[in-house]
Amino acid sequence: MYRLANFNEENTEEGSVYRYISVAVSKTIIDCLDEYLDDTEKYDAFFQYTFSDSFFEGLSRYVLPKALCLDEGDDDAQAGYEFTFSKMRRMREKMLDQNEFYTFDVFEEMLLYSMCDIEAARARTAAGRKKRELFKDKVEAARAELREKFKLNARDANDFSRKMYYASAMLLKNSEDDNLIFWDDDYAFFWKDGFIKGIGYLKSMVGQNAGYGYKYTCDIFSDIGIKTPLMLLGTAEANRIANEEEGKRIKDYMDDFYGNITGGKEKN
Structure with a gap:
């Protein structure tokens, strides 16, 4: 399951607000991952959206791809393609684990950011708005649960309930202290040059x-x-x-x- 950022971890047992939020967040991340892991065409589009053509340049010198390419230079992209797919599968395994709370590594965080960014762009389209409507009842139910059962204030209940079911709402805000999903944006610095x-x-x-x-x-x-x-x-x-x-x-x-x-x- 997902380790929440800037959230009290003193009680993560069954029935706690921490586990209640993390279970929903983890399921939302799994749904995002499944979209790309289950569809090669969508994964290809995600890979091209996330990485520049030169991002993995030189990788095949150190991590040999399983599928070797005939064209010179394509081995780097293939190594990156396989590496990224393996990381996404591992992210899914972590989210399915009901006994451990995981913080994604800085490469996995970049992948999560990209998925959330895509969802944020989709949310502005008619198809995206229709998709969000499917989760509207869950968001409203979670907001009420956070207020009534767990006694969160109205601001946090509204914010957290949206993050639980809308990947588009998970992106970093201006103040890192207000974030529930991302601890920081270190991924933007460390991967800026490939x-x-x-x-x-x-x-x-x-x-x-x-x-x-x-x-x-x-x-x-x-x-x-x-x-x-x-x-x-x-x-x-x-x-x-x-x-x-x-x-x-x-x-x-x-x-x-x-x-x-x-x-x-x-x-x-």
């Missing part, structure tokens, strides 16, 4: 300081049964040394920078 550079950012000092780091980056692969590509990630020890060196360079730069400002004297 997959290979994103992996580099995550295992670097930048990623480490943001709460990610080497093991987290390895788990992005191992979670779907892919052996850690050491040619891409290097060893844990090599990464530790590289990050220490990077940290030292940053410290030296900052010391020089502030030294120049203060004329080499400490501020009072």
